[in-house]
Amino acid sequence: MSGGEFDFIERFFKPLAGEGALGLSNDAALYDVPSGRQLILSTDTLVEAVHFLPDDPAETISRKLLRVSLSDCAAMGAVPKAYLLNISRPASFDDLWFASFSTGLALDQARYGVHLLGGDTTSTRGPLVLGLTILGEVAHGRSVSRAGAVAGDDLWVTGTIGDAALGLQALLGELPDPDQFLTGRYRLPQPRVGFPLEDFASSGMDVSDGLIQDAGHLAHESGVALEIDAETVPLSAQARAAGAAWFETCLTGGDDYELLFTASPSQAGLIEEAGKASGIPVTRIGRVTPGRGVRLLDSAYREVKLSRQGWQHF
């Protein structure tokens, strides 16, 4: 063995490989699913200039790539275990860049208890394209999906909404971000791994394309309508400081990676407890009703109209 590709894998990715990866030197990796467990799989792609800015730190790009998928696991009520990585690399991204990229993955592997299982690297004359496929496990038949919400359920969300969307605007110079909190939320999602959605959620998903649009997906897949009380949507102090003019951006901007879920009102106590036990804030923001679509309501139960719904990938 010799040459660029093999050295590249040896240096930056072999140290990340774990059980079943077969040293990253085979045609495929092996994975054992324990009896009574079901495998969940999710794949995401980040494209330079579309999903990250070319001068974002490599270490945060790799962590974001992984965390976006960890968030998908959390949304299904699954425990993340291992991942595959696809890299289409333009010559302009050098070894130093990938050393930092790999360091970011190592940090988050330790943090979230996952390991690299396999992957593929190719050259490209275009932008850097990064794909990650995550494997998670859930007890058989216990996974959470977008279908399952029923009229009468409450609508809940973890964390705060809109920080990442404002962070992107801050990076573009549209907004101040004195403590870099908003920028940090854009660059590095906090996937809600460990929040036990499978214990109480009737339906769930993660918010990646904007709260309103994603709520629309949940409503559609469950065949129900969702009402969101605008005043209850949890905002960070920094998002509040940005002012009311940015509220719509918070609701439609995407990249939150918070969990949006429904549950019977009888589960409220359990949900509050899970929030305390996991250290993940959780807020009831509305309810499930018969019908279809999403209605954003003010405190007088009047509908608030938005000019846009959310982020489309193309």
Place this chain on the structure above:
Amino acid sequence: MSGGEFDFIERFFKPLAGEGALGLSNDAALYDVPSGRQLILSTDTLVEAVHFLPDDPAETISRKLLRVSLSDCAAMGAVPKAYLLNISRPASFDDLWFASFSTGLALDQARYGVHLLGGDTTSTRGPLVLGLTILGEVAHGRSVSRAGAVAGDDLWVTGTIGDAALGLQALLGELPDPDQFLTGRYRLPQPRVGFPLEDFASSGMDVSDGLIQDAGHLAHESGVALEIDAETVPLSAQARAAGAAWFETCLTGGDDYELLFTASPSQAGLIEEAGKASGIPVTRIGRVTPGRGVRLLDSAYREVKLSRQGWQHF
């Protein structure tokens, strides 16, 4: 739901989705591994202008993408089952193109008994990038790897070697290809799914980066040397017709997607029978010896020197 991405998935990919895909409308897909079976996973990326030519038919690009991964399954002795798809799409590839792309996948799904499990689509300003992650199953502990060849084993290969490399040269105008056999072999690999490597191989892999280089990987991972008898390397009539000047290209050019494997001489009868039963030609091309590296030998057991080893991804 509205807009480009959702329509795109609905039109071209929902018809391909099978069990566990949850209608392609969730954060992740589900997969059940039967008791006693082990999951194998492999991922590959094809980049426009690197792995396929921009004017290659869309239908053969999608089939090649899938078949490259099916070949990885076959190389591990596994039965392919399902796949995830990542698409980074430039605006220049229109819906008509993707209709053909999807048709190609549908054809090969039926042929090989696999289905779409999930995926991700994004926009890009660069070339089209296609990623595919395949899931296969093998009886627990029976998977074939590149480690396991021992001195005294025979070295075998399926099919014929070099056709695809010559096909690429034909497409570039370097070589005639009157019956388009060579071009066909480049555009559409024939993965050796159904060849029961797990029944007799001590080690194995698929030949994707050139016979000599890939043999080097097998030798390295097994900690042995491989001797290849040049005159026994199986060539198609079309490759023979190209003449001796192209022989080195055949051995180093890549894209064969044949299986290269080792087995005890006592297995020769079983291997010949498996070839007949599966309709996949199989040829003994050398042997495993102590040492390291790959030696290409002429009929007088003299080493044949090559000017290059094989294809590097970058």
